[in-house]
Amino acid sequence: MRSVGAAPNRAPAGRAARVQAYRSDPAPSRMKYRLERLMLTPLFRFTLRFGLPFLIGVGGASWYFSVDSNREAFVGAVMSVRDQIESRPEFRVDLMAIDGASEGVAADVREILSLDFPLSSFDLDLDEMRGIVTGLDAVKSASLRIKQGGVLEVSIVERVPVVLWRGVRGLELLDETGVLVGPAGKRAEHADLPIVAGTGAETAIPEALELFAAAAPLEGKLRGLERIGARRWDVVLDGGQRILLPEKGAVQALERAMAMDGAVDMLSRDIAAVDLRLAQRPTLRLNHDAAQEYWRIKSFETGEKR
Numbered sequence: 001m002r003s004v005g006a007a008p009n010r011a012p013a014g015r016a017a018r019v020q021a022y023r024s025d026p027a028p029s030r031m032k033y034r035l036e037r038l039m040l041t042p043l044f045r046f047t048l049r050f051g052l053p054f055l056i057g058v059g060g061a062s063w064y065f066s067v068d069s070n071r072e073a074f075v076g077a078v079m080s081v082r083d084q085i086e087s088r089p090e091f092r093v094d095l096m097a098i099d100g101a102s103e104g105v106a107a108d109v110r111e112i113l114s115l116d117f118p119l120s121s122f123d124l125d126l127d128e129m130r131g132i133v134t135g136l137d138a139v140k141s142a143s144l145r146i147k148q149g150g151v152l153e154v155s156i157v158e159r160v161p162v163v164l165w166r167g168v169r170g171l172e173l174l175d176e177t178g179v180l181v182g183p184a185g186k187r188a189e190h191a192d193l194p195i196v197a198g199t200g201a202e203t204a205i206p207e208a209l210e211l212f213a214a215a216a217p218l219e220g221k222l223r224g225l226e227r228i229g230a231r232r233w234d235v236v237l238d239g240g241q242r243i244l245l246p247e248k249g250a251v252q253a254l255e256r257a258m259a260m261d262g263a264v265d266m267l268s269r270d271i272a273a274v275d276l277r278l279a280q281r282p283t284l285r286l287n288h289d290a291a292q293e294y295w296r297i298k299s300f301e302t303g304e305k306r
Contacts, residue, residue: 094118094150101156105138109154112136121146137180163205164190166197178205198227207250211235214254217262232277242273253279 038044065071094117098106112132115124126144133142133154140159147153161173161181171184173193180202184190194212201208208225211233215222221237228234233250235243245253253276261267266274266284275283 091121092118092150093121093124093146093152096152096154098154098156101139101154101158105136105156105158108136108138109133109156115152118150124152137182140175161190161193163208164193164195165202166195167202171195174202174205176205176209178202194222195224196227197224198230200230201225201227203230204233208233210251211245211254214251214258217258218267221267237267241267241271244273244275244277246277246279249279 065074096110096113096115096117098109101109112135113129124146126146130142130144133139133144133156138158139156141157143155145153159175159179159181161184162176163174164184164187165172165174169183171187171190173181173184173190174196175181187195194208196202196205196208204227211225212222215235218235218237221241223236223238226234226236232247233245235245235254237243243254243257257266257274257276271284271286273285275285
């Protein structure tokens with residue numbers, strides 16, 4: 001005899017089995033798992049956010065500029081904008097003002113720069129222009145700037161000539177360091193400046209200035225200094241007199257000579273040269289007539305004939 005309660009229990013068990021058989025697996029697929037792991041990589045995220053857009057932009061720009069017409073249109077637009085900016089009144093330079101220069105130097109500056117005003121400040125290379133200006137012999141230093149109102153201001157510090165140098169090209173002006181200032185023209189035009197001569201004189205101007213200061217008591221007799229053998233000085237006086245100075249300690253030797261002259265009026269005598277090259281043995285060289293007279297007196301004193 002079939003049990004009444006047994007049959008109804010079989011159907012629910014079968015449905016539960018089928019529902020369990022078709023239930024989806026909660027674990028991700030292998031592809032999804034790898035993608036999620038890749039998104040956790042900082043380098044991949046950076047590449048995805050920045051690198052990919054950059055590559056797309058570069059690729060698009062490269063494709064756009066690969067067409068000649070597009071490239072020419074872009075360059076033309078840029079040049080048009082640049083011209084509009086450079087031609088604005090606030091960037092225009094209308095004149096040049098030169099400060100600190102004499103009339104002749106100012107004329108030389110205008111000539112070598114040869115600027116055609118008006119022009120744009122973008123067309124001026126101030127560093128290059130400053131190098132051109134300082135290339136002039138008479139210019140010690142220069143500064144350039146563009147002031148409001150469209151004025152190019154050139155400030156110049158000129159070299160001050162302190163000596164005349166008689167070289168192979170004639171008389172030239174030198175500053176206190178021996179740098180060439182320019183041609184001197186005639187001696188009378190610079191009568192207040194002392195004169196130096198000889199090979200290598202321009203390289204020892206600081207020492208020459210010290211010698212001129214030490215020879216101040218000889219102002220009425222002093223004609224100048226001559227460089228001998230590019231290593232030492234001779235002091236040249238009126239009448240051809242010379243003071244031969246040593247290679248080292250020339251200023252001190254000249255000061256001693258000035259002390260001797262002040263004591264015995266040495267240079268007023270018939271002396272051709274005072275040789276101070278040997279500090280332990282200064283020598284006086286007499287003129288021809290004075291030497292003859294000296295030997296005449298000497299022979300008279302000794303009774304010898306010459």
